[in-house]
Amino acid sequence: MVSQESTPYLDALLKYVKNKTIPFHTPGHKQGKGVAQKFRNSIGEKALKLDLDIDDIENYENVLEEAEKLATQAYGADYSFFLVNGSTSGVLTMILSTCSDGDEIIVPRGAHKSIFAGIILAGATPVFIPSEIDEELHIPYNINPRDIEKAIEKHPNAKAVIIVNPNYYGLATDMKKIAQITHKANKLLLVDEAWGAHFKFHPLLPCSATEAGADMCANSTHKLLSGMTQTSMLHIKGNKVNPARVRAMINLIQTTSPSCLLRASLDCARMQMATEGKKLLTKTIDLATKARQKINKIPGLYCFGRELIGKPGVYDMDTTRLTINVKNTGHTGYEVEQILQTTYKIKIEMSELFNIVVIISIGDSEQDIDYLVSCLIDFTSTIPKKNTLPKKYNKLANFLHHLxxxxxxxxxxxxxxxxxxxxxxxxxxxxxxxxxxxxxxxxxxxxxxxxxxxxxxxxxxxxxxxxxxxxxxxxxxxxxxxxxx
Ligand SMILES: Cc1ncc(COP(=O)(O)O)c(C=O)c1O
Missing domain, CATH: 3.90.100.10 (Orn/Lys/Arg decarboxylase, C-terminal domain)
Incomplete structure (x- = not known):
């Protein structure tokens, strides 16, 4: 068995560069020699040298297969595929390889738009399930397994169930239970795990889709691991999905010129997680936990944590995610995002009416997080607050129930x-x-x-x-x- 410390894909690129081959092939910048000086100065010659075309790599098919096989082992899957167009392409592939014209697919109405893009392209018919809502925090929880059971009872011919786990706020549903329900009913379980690529590598994180028994899942290596933007993986577990059809669907929707740099970055992100993931994620979880404790001492802010576990649809939580409710500061989340950016040069992941979402990952340092906390203290104590947010906003929570x-x-x-x-x-x-x-x-x-x-x-x-x-x-x-x- 090849060791998880190896990086066959990156090594193949390095070998090509070392050979000093003269390229009469794409990409036309010819390993950086043809790029604008400004771009070369900005990203560096070494990166440009590695920006090759797949066909240039000796034994290309085997190198990719070896790198994907290492990912399969690291994730405990049966097949893994490297993707260079984000989990969006993984989600499209999952739907296109399992559903066709008119097939029913059970899906949360609050899913990501890539799921609906897949449903549009496949011509499938969505059967919607609601998300449970926290009206105080103004956020959706995740999916209640009971709602999936009910949807299957009502739609016994549905081909598949697709869910998002965890959701944007790090809230995870009971994946094992959902896998049991769907498999008992002989349906496929597909999981948009865009925010869960790290789950497999730490026992304090929620159960990964593959471990829970999902038939397929897509996870964004670029979101919470160290993959470059657009990198993602698609995993298959078990024998209910045909890997050849999945590969064919990837070929149908993906570029014919996948970036070697992105694939090398996938190879290295996998190696990093397999060899030191637990250590890196322990540090990340600790940093986020300390930040949450400090934020919860700041008047006007509430950063929820594991106390939400047990609410409908909330079975576990990715505690590296910080969702901070700012309702009691008298500012909307949108305003807080602006203030953090313009006054403190902090850019957060997302803002909503009542919340801001902050991503903590293996790339963060204690110093950066302390700075974030000190800025939140400064903001809440010095920036004048309005008395309360307009009452009209409160009724917006009702809309979240609206199907x-x-x-x-x-x-x-x-x-x-x-x-x-x-x-x-x-x-x-x-x-x-x-x-x-x-x-x-x-x-x-x-x-x-x-x-x-x-x-x-x-x-x-x-x-x-x-x-x-x-x-x-x-x-x-x-x-x-x-x-x-
Ligand atoms: C839940 C969910 N699914 C899928 C995607 C698409 O992922 P990507 O940006 O890797 O294509 C996103 C992106 O934000 C997401 O939040």
Missing amino acids: PQQVLSPHSAVFGKQKAVKLTDSIGEVSAELITAFPPGVPLLLPGEKISKEIIEYIQLERAAGMQLNGAIDPTLKTIVIIEG
Whole structure:
């Protein structure tokens, strides 16, 4: 067995460079010699030399296979695939390789937009399950296994269940129970584990999808591990999924020129986790735990932790995630994000009306985290606060319970006859658009959904408060594209 300390993919690139081969092939920058000086000075000659084309690597297929096999062993999977277009491509692959036209797939309505993109492309029919809501904190919990059981009872022909675990706030559902439920009903379990690539490598983190028995999962190596942006892996466990079909679907949607640099970065991130993951993650968990304790002493802030475990849909938690409720500072999360950026040069992961989300990872130092805490202390004690946030915001929590009415399949809506109307005239019409709050990337409106008065009010209030939207055809959202007739 090849040792987890080895990095066959990176080594193959280094060998090519060492051989001093003269490249008459792509990429056209010819190992950096042709790039603009400014770019070369910015990213360095060494990186450019390694930016090769896959065909240049001697024995290419075997090198990739060896590197992916090491990932398979490290993750305890049966097959692993390196991806260079994020977990988005992993999620698309999972859906396209298991569902086709008209197949039902059970999915949380609060899932990431990549899941709905997969459903649109496959022509599948979503069966929605709600997320449980914390009205005080204004966040969704994760999925209650009982809701999956109920959805399967109502839709016995559904092909697969796809869930997101953990959610953006690090809250994890009971994966083992969900695997039992889905397998007992003879359904496939697919997991969008974009935020859980590190789970396998530390016992204090939630159970990974592969360990729980999910048939497939996609996890973003670039989000919480050290992979470069866009790197991700797709894992298969068990024998219910055909790996050849999965590979074929990856080939269908992925570039024909996958970046060797990104793949080498996947190889090294796997090596790093397999050889010193536990040590690095212990430090990360400790840093986040200390930060949480200090933040919870700051008047006006609340950073939840394991006390949420036991709430519906919350079985475990990734304690490296810091979600800080700022409601009692008199500022919205959007305002706090701005203040942190402009006054303290701190850039956080995400803000919402009542919360900010901070990512702590193996790249953080105690010094940086102490700085964050000191800035939060300074901000809450020196920046004048408003008395309270407007009352109108409170009713927004009700919207999180709102399960829109799906009247057309997302695929039919995207490819149906369409027209643009004024947003205010669209109530009662059927959306042809996928409009997403970004981050966290959860769609507010899906193609095929009936546009309600509540959703329009919600979008308008949230936008006025500072929410960023993604995907709207008219970015000003004065108009919206609906299904004609
Ligand atoms: C839950 C979830 N799934 C999938 C994705 C897509 O991941 P990637 O950016 O690696 O394509 C994201 C990205 O934020 C996400 O939050």
